[in-house]
Amino acid sequence: MAVTCATSRARAGVWREASARRRERKVGRVHCVAKQVERVDFVPYDASDASWTSGSFDEERRTFAQRFRLRSYEVDGERMASIITLANMLQEVATNHVLGLWGKGKDGFPVPPEMVERNLGWVMARMKFQLDRYPTWGDLIEVRTWFCAAGKLAARRDWDLVDIVTGERIGGCTSMWVCLDMAKRRMSRIPPGVRQEFEKSSPVDEVFALGQGVIPLKLPDFDDEPEFIGPTVVARRTDIDMNGHVNNVAYIGWALEALPLSESEQFNLKEVEIEFKNEALQGERVVTMASPSPCAVPAHPNDGKDYTSHCYLHSLSREADGEELVLLRSHWCPK
Amino acid sequence: MAVTCATSRARAGVWREASARRRERKVGRVHCVAKQVERVDFVPYDASDASWTSGSFDEERRTFAQRFRLRSYEVDGERMASIITLANMLQEVATNHVLGLWGKGKDGFPVPPEMVERNLGWVMARMKFQLDRYPTWGDLIEVRTWFCAAGKLAARRDWDLVDIVTGERIGGCTSMWVCLDMAKRRMSRIPPGVRQEFEKSSPVDEVFALGQGVIPLKLPDFDDEPEFIGPTVVARRTDIDMNGHVNNVAYIGWALEALPLSESEQFNLKEVEIEFKNEALQGERVVTMASPSPCAVPAHPNDGKDYTSHCYLHSLSREADGEELVLLRSHWCPK
Numbered sequence: 001m002a003v004t005c006a007t008s009r010a011r012a013g014v015w016r017e018a019s020a021r022r023r024e025r026k027v028g029r030v031h032c033v034a035k036q037v038e039r040v041d042f043v044p045y046d047a048s049d050a051s052w053t054s055g056s057f058d059e060e061r062r063t064f065a066q067r068f069r070l071r072s073y074e075v076d077g078e079r080m081a082s083i084i085t086l087a088n089m090l091q092e093v094a095t096n097h098v099l100g101l102w103g104k105g106k107d108g109f110p111v112p113p114e115m116v117e118r119n120l121g122w123v124m125a126r127m128k129f130q131l132d133r134y135p136t137w138g139d140l141i142e143v144r145t146w147f148c149a150a151g152k153l154a155a156r157r158d159w160d161l162v163d164i165v166t167g168e169r170i171g172g173c174t175s176m177w178v179c180l181d182m183a184k185r186r187m188s189r190i191p192p193g194v195r196q197e198f199e200k201s202s203p204v205d206e207v208f209a210l211g212q213g214v215i216p217l218k219l220p221d222f223d224d225e226p227e228f229i230g231p232t233v234v235a236r237r238t239d240i241d242m243n244g245h246v247n248n249v250a251y252i253g254w255a256l257e258a259l260p261l262s263e264s265e266q267f268n269l270k271e272v273e274i275e276f277k278n279e280a281l282q283g284e285r286v287v288t289m290a291s292p293s294p295c296a297v298p299a300h301p302n303d304g305k306d307y308t309s310h311c312y313l314h315s316l317s318r319e320a321d322g323e324e325l326v327l328l329r330s331h332w333c334p335k
Numbered sequence: 336m337a338v339t340c341a342t343s344r345a346r347a348g349v350w351r352e353a354s355a356r357r358r359e360r361k362v363g364r365v366h367c368v369a370k371q372v373e374r375v376d377f378v379p380y381d382a383s384d385a386s387w388t389s390g391s392f393d394e395e396r397r398t399f400a401q402r403f404r405l406r407s408y409e410v411d412g413e414r415m416a417s418i419i420t421l422a423n424m425l426q427e428v429a430t431n432h433v434l435g436l437w438g439k440g441k442d443g444f445p446v447p448p449e450m451v452e453r454n455l456g457w458v459m460a461r462m463k464f465q466l467d468r469y470p471t472w473g474d475l476i477e478v479r480t481w482f483c484a485a486g487k488l489a490a491r492r493d494w495d496l497v498d499i500v501t502g503e504r505i506g507g508c509t510s511m512w513v514c515l516d517m518a519k520r521r522m523s524r525i526p527p528g529v530r531q532e533f534e535k536s537s538p539v540d541e542v543f544a545l546g547q548g549v550i551p552l553k554l555p556d557f558d559d560e561p562e563f564i565g566p567t568v569v570a571r572r573t574d575i576d577m578n579g580h581v582n583n584v585a586y587i588g589w590a591l592e593a594l595p596l597s598e599s600e601q602f603n604l605k606e607v608e609i610e611f612k613n614e615a616l617q618g619e620r621v622v623t624m625a626s627p628s629p630c631a632v633p634a635h636p637n638d639g640k641d642y643t644s645h646c647y648l649h650s651l652s653r654e655a656d657g658e659e660l661v662l663l664r665s666h667w668c669p670k
Contacts (some may be wrong), residue, residue: 054404069389072430073423076572077579084573088408095407108414137577231569231620237411237599238419238588242472244412253573261618264572283596285566 055096062203064097065144067164070135080134083256083269087129087249090159090173093143101201109243114193115179122155122177124248126216127274131171133163134268140164148202150215152189154178155198158209172209176216219275219327222315226289230258232319233286246280255314255328258290267310267332275327278318285319295331390431397538399432400479402499405470415469418591418604422464422584425494425508428478436536444578449528450514457490457512459583461551462609466506468498469603475499483537485550487524489513490533493544507544511551554610554662557650561624565593567654568621581615590649590663593625602645602667610662613653620654630666 055066066089074085098110111121135141142164147157154176161171181188190198208214233254241247252272256264280286293313310332316325390401401424409420433445446456470476477499482492494508516523525533543549568589576582587607591599615621628648645667651660 054406071389071423071427072577073426073582073584075577077575077577079577082573088406091408092406231618233569234566234592236588236592238417240412242407242410242412242414247408249408253571257569257571283566 055093055100057100061101062201063144063146064093064100065142066093066096067140067142070137070139070141072137075137079137081136081139083129083131083272084249084253086131086134086161086171087252089141089143089161090129090145091247091249093145093159094157097145097147101197112191112194112197114191118188118191119182120188120191121180121182123180124276125154125176125178126218126276127173127175127248128210128214128216128271129171129173129274130210130271131161131269133168133170135163135170141170146203146207147198148206149190149195149198150176152195153187155190156215158207160209174208174210174215216273216275219273219329220293220313222289222291222313222324222327224291226258226315227291228258228260228289228312230254230288230290233257233288233316235280235282235284235286237282240282246282248274248276251276251280251316251326252328254286254288254316255290255326256330258288258314259312259330263310263332266335268335269330270333271329271331273329276325277327278323278325280316280318280325286325287317287319288314289317290314290330293329390428390435392435396436397536398479398481399428399435400477401428401431402475402477405472405474405476407472410472414472416471416474418464418466418607419584419588421466421469421496421506422587424476424478424496425464425480426582426584428480428494429492432480432482436532447526447529447532449526453523453526454517455523455526456515456517458515459611460489460511460513461553461611462508462510462583463545463549463551463606464506464508464609465545465606466496466604468503468505470498470505476505481538481542482533483541484525484530484533485511487530488522490525491550493542495544509543509545509550551608551610554608554664555628555648557624557626557648557659557662559626561593561650562626563593563595563624563647565589565623565625568592568623568651570615570617570619570621572617575617581617583609583611586611586615586651586661587663589621589623589651590625590661591665593623593649594647594665598645598667601670603670604665605668606664606666608664611660612662613658613660615651615653615660621660622652622654623649624652625649625665628664 055064057064068089070081070085074081076082095110102110102112104110109121115121140163142162143159144162145157145159147155150156157175157177159173160169161173162169179188179190180186235246235250239246239250252274255274256269290312293311295311312330312332314326314328314330316328317323318325390399392399403424405416405420409416411417430445437445437447439445444456450456475498477497478494479497480492480494482490485491490512492510492512495504496506496508497504514523514525515521570581570585574581574585587609590609591604625647628646630646647665647667649661649663649665651663652658653660
């Protein structure tokens with residue numbers, strides 16, 4: 001079969017062609033047929049329904065949840081989900097949530113129509129992601145998300161992660177988003193109509209994934225000489241997301257590259273706090289640095305170990321002009 | 336909520352805690368409850384069944400298929416699946432296929448028991464992956480796979496990719512694997528008992544995903560001065576797979592980094608052929624090079640364009656000792 005640039009909807013699958021060839025030959029012995037008898041993961045799909053999303057709303061349509069079975073390529077050498085995998089899941093659930101509420105806008109993005117008209121968009125400013133336990137290969141995880149307005153310029157989105165089989169909560173995340181005028185690239189008020197829509201789609205009482213009142217806060221400046229400088233990162237094709245920008249999640253991976261291997265060999269990442277400041281473009285070279293930092297939220301397992309030495313402040317900056325792109329704080333606990 | 340290193344199965348989810356708080360307060364108005372009423376993607380799961388896998392066998396247990404809905408973070412700036420996403424899906428289906436046949440061995444990997452006893456494993460040597468159309472965000476794809484012995488030392492595994500909604504076949508892949516003595520790191524004969532098991536689990540007649548007799552062939556040496564040298568790649572934490580090695584799929588992304596951006600902006604990758612020679616370890620620096628190459632499988636859409644200039648030979652080599660890790664040939668067609 002030659003490579004062809006033309007596609008054809010009528011073209012039959014090779015597997016079916018082969019099956020047909022065998023049938024034509026009328027070979028008497030039993031042969032393999034492609035009929036499905038044991039499928040367990042069929043996903044109903046209505047191709048005519050453009051608002052279809054994976055996942056589902058609660059009955060009040062104020063939260064949205066989706067389940068994920070951890071795939072073989074989503075885990076690391078210890079068969080544990082990477083933080084990248086889990087952060088991608090958060091993003092997927094958030095996207096399907098708003099897709100379920102507003103469908104795809106004219107530019108293909110799910111935002112309230114009033115925001116599309118005013119050329120406004122949402123940009124994540126800060127995030128705080130805590131993991132009590134990393135799920136492993138094959139685990140079935142439910143990620144639930146909800147959002148609410150946070151003042152007149154911002155919104156908060158939180159997530160809760162639960163192991164479906166054990167019922168155990170394994171982590172949570174909170175994030176702050178600002179409403180941005182996409183042309184002027186500056187903050188804008190949330191339009192009143194959108195705030196009203198938010199009220200219908202947000203939990204009636206405030207719900208915080210990481211404890212009452214916990215939101216992601218501003219991180220300290222990265223002032224001192226870095227203790228660790230990682231290999232310079234180049235934004236790869238595979239780091240680019242559906243908006244054509246570097247995926248927010250990619251910055252987490254880049255920031256962690258600054259630390260020596262021994263850190264992730266002996267410790268689990270329990271929390272990351274992120275402040276997004278500027279964005280990198282594909283092909284740009286990014287410097288990744290880290291230094292030990294006092295822990296904002298120290299862990300006290302009372303085992304006599306010094307956990308404060310395993311909190312780091314990370315900075316990612318564009319090599320060309322030194323512009324800081326992302327500040328991140330990571331908190332590690334012994335395995 | 337403080338970060339804690341201790342996990343507790345009994346710990347209730349924050350969402351449920353908040354719901355309970357609201358219930359205790361006996362607030363009369365309607366509030367959000369977490370009850371599921373619209374779930375559409377529930378995956379049945381029997382936690383007591385360790386051999387459970389996603390996907391399903393055909394009724395003869397000679398092929399295995401799994402469906403994937405393309406997630407928001409699995410597509411690029413044009414909302415198309417990346418080749419990385421699709422190659423990961425191939426790997427996931429292959430893993431679940433053998434997991435369905437043999438379960439997890441004592442080291443957690445699904446290989447026939449006779450191979451575990453003899454400390455033998457399978458290593459992918461070559462692969463040829465063709466895509467007629469890239470699926471887009473939200474598409475539902477079925478990936479079917481099957482394998483058979485290929486002589487006494489090797490096995491062939493093929494895959495077929497179909498868009499479930501349109502029924503259109505969108506691509507296929509073929510790969511050759513060698514049976515390796517894991518201690519001596521050299522090729523070994525497939526044990527006779529394993530060959531017998533293969534006969535029960537392979538299609539009765541030979542089936543080739545890319546056309547009758549098409550298997551991945553040896554690539555030409557990368558001899559000349561490279562026309563393109565990409566930014567040096569450093570194997571990231573996120574490039575490591577569940578075996579603790581660099582994921583085979585990561586090499587594809589690295590190889591493509593050698594080409595200028597204009598190539599992927601104006602052309603779609605229609606085929607990659609890969610020859611795996613050595614493996615990189617986390618933290619190692621890898622040089623990625625490419626040069627135009629005569630097309631082994633030229634495309635002839637009869638539109639007068641010169642497609643031969645859009646076939647490249649790529650080489651990945653370890654910076655420290657110059658050892659070649661991977662040879663790859665990429666074939667591009669105008670968008």
